[in-house]
Amino acid sequence: MENIKLSSDKKKVIILDQTQLPNQTEYLEIDTLEDMYDAIFHLKVRGAPAIGIFAAYGIYCLSQKIVDQEYDAFYEAFTGYMKYLESSRPTAVNLSWALERMRRVVTENSQCSTVQIVELLGEESRKIQAEDIKMCRTIAGYGLTLLEEGDGILTHCNAGPLATSQYGTALGPILLGKEKGMHFRVFVDETRPLLQGARLTAYELQQAGVDTTLICDNMASSVMQKKWVQACFVGCDRIAMNGDTANKIGTSGVAILAKYYGIPFYVLGPTSTIDIECRCGDDIEIELRDEEEIKRKYYEKPMAPENVKCYNPAFDVTDHTLITGIITEYGICRAPYEESLRKIMEKKRKRQNTT
Numbered sequence: 615m616e617n618i619k620l621s622s623d624k625k626k627v628i629i630l631d632q633t634q635l636p637n638q639t640e641y642l643e644i645d646t647l648e649d650m651y652d653a654i655f656h657l658k659v660r661g662a663p664a665i666g667i668f669a670a671y672g673i674y675c676l677s678q679k680i681v682d683q684e685y686d687a688f689y690e691a692f693t694g695y696m697k698y699l700e701s702s703r704p705t706a707v708n709l710s711w712a713l714e715r716m717r718r719v720v721t722e723n724s725q726c727s728t729v730q731i732v733e734l735l736g737e738e739s740r741k742i743q744a745e746d747i748k749m750c751r752t753i754a755g756y757g758l759t760l761l762e763e764g765d766g767i768l769t770h771c772n773a774g775p776l777a778t779s780q781y782g783t784a785l786g787p788i789l790l791g792k793e794k795g796m797h798f799r800v801f802v803d804e805t806r807p808l809l810q811g812a813r814l815t816a817y818e819l820q821q822a823g824v825d826t827t828l829i830c831d832n833m834a835s836s837v838m839q840k841k842w843v844q845a846c847f848v849g850c851d852r853i854a855m856n857g858d859t860a861n862k863i864g865t866s867g868v869a870i871l872a873k874y875y876g877i878p879f880y881v882l883g884p885t886s887t888i889d890i891e892c893r894c895g896d897d898i899e900i901e902l903r904d905e906e907e908i909k910r911k912y913y914e915k916p917m918a919p920e921n922v923k924c925y926n927p928a929f930d931v932t933d934h935t936l937i938t939g940i941i942t943e944y945g946i947c948r949a950p951y952e953e954s955l956r957k958i959m960e961k962k963r964k965r966q967n968t969t
């Protein structure tokens with residue numbers, strides 16, 4: 615199921631509206647800056663890599679509307695779009711990473727006509743999605759080496775194809791293993807308050823025919839205690855250079871439980887989620903969201919007193935000491951992460967310079 619694509623006339627981004635899943639399969643055609651911001655902010659498109667891919671396609675579509683501008687005016691408008699889209703959600707680094715990649719296309723080709731620059735922006739946006747498909751497949755392959763037939767795996771939030779381009783990250787090894795005829799038992803944290811696990815992960819895994827058990831977030835300890843879980847696989851939104859990792863709220867609690875029960879805890883994500891400017895978890899901005907998501911969202915009636923004070927951080931940071939390994943498209947990083955992440959980013963830089 616394609617979650618993000620360009621329209622046939624290449625002037626709109628078509629997304630699967632993830633807020634309607636699993637009850638409705640609805641597609642949205644988006645071609646305005648405001649609707650792009652709204653789609654990211656309200657998680658109609660979500661998941662770090664998917665947000666980056668969407669923003670790249672989106673700013674390509676917007677750039678077509680100013681193709682008749684002289685370079686300076688074009689660049690000023692372009693960077694205005696970029697800053698506004700970046701302000702939609704602060705934690706997932708892939709949003710700013712993808713937009714910066716698109717901005718570099720504009721600056722590195724300033725001698726070209728704006729018509730040529732817009733064509734190059736289209737190529738770059740398609741490359742970003744194509745690379746993500748390849749990265750997710752590679753990450754899935756590395757992750758699968760850590761699993762055995764019949765393993766129980768616990769996941770948190772959604773890091774499947776809907777959150778990326780194909781395979782997903784945390785779900786990639788499970789889906790790839792399934793393709794190869796392997797059997798796993800997956801315990802899916804519902805992931806309050808927006809229920810990405812219940813609404814999206816359970817949906818994706820069931821569609822793939824994977825043995826799926828949906829649990830409330832407060833049941834993770836129980837299934838681990840019963841020795842039903844042999845590994846925890848989660849996605850990521852921003853990885854600091856010491857290995858501290860921001861992911862959906864509740865992830866750090868799963869990591870602490872896994873440590874207590876002696877269960878390996880793996881973070882899976884592309885190197886585009888590693889933030890080389892980020893020294894440690896304290897440097898990661900955590901998005902705070904509307905309290906209505908706790909009180910009412912996805913429920914027929916309010917399920918808390920209207921005036922109760924709430925705290926609704928969308929992410930938390932898992933301390934690097936709780937992470938068994940970080941699985942990327944360049945291999946599996948293990949502690950000490952300052953060294954292993956630096957080596958992986960150096961390997962990526964060298965490979966990019968030779969291609």
Ligand SMILES: CSC[C@H]1O[C@H](OP(=O)(O)O)[C@H](O)[C@@H]1O
Binds near residue numbers: 660661770773863
């Ligand atoms: C493959 S990245 C998925 C990552 O993004 C999710 O956050 P959100 O649903 O708010 O976009 C969650 O942290 C997942 O692990």
